[in-house]
Amino acid sequence: MAARMLLVKKIILVLLMLILGTGTCFAQTAGRNFLLYDLQMRYGGTFPLVTSLAEHLGHFEEDYVLVAVDDWQPGILQHAETKV
Numbered sequence: 001m002a003a004r005m006l007l008v009k010k011i012i013l014v015l016l017m018l019i020l021g022t023g024t025c026f027a028q029t030a031g032r033n034f035l036l037y038d039l040q041m042r043y044g045g046t047f048p049l050v051t052s053l054a055e056h057l058g059h060f061e062e063d064y065v066l067v068a069v070d071d072w073q074p075g076i077l078q079h080a081e082t083k084v
Helices: 002-025 049-057
Strands: 033-037 064-068
Touching: 033 049, 049 064
Parallel strands: 033 064
Antiparallel strands: none
């Protein structure tokens, strides 16, 4: 009888994990991601790091904005919650 109760508890636990896990898989984020950078490449380098990061992020359905440190303005994050 105890072994059967243990089996039932394990099955319930697995089902709960599956139900709770699928809810987070389909979660959607709102807003934009701001990528703030100071250099396009490393000092003395020729590989464009910021462009490479943007290409990698292109594989995901996230909205992002590349912002150079010199172009940063106060209040730029004020409307970050709204998608463009």
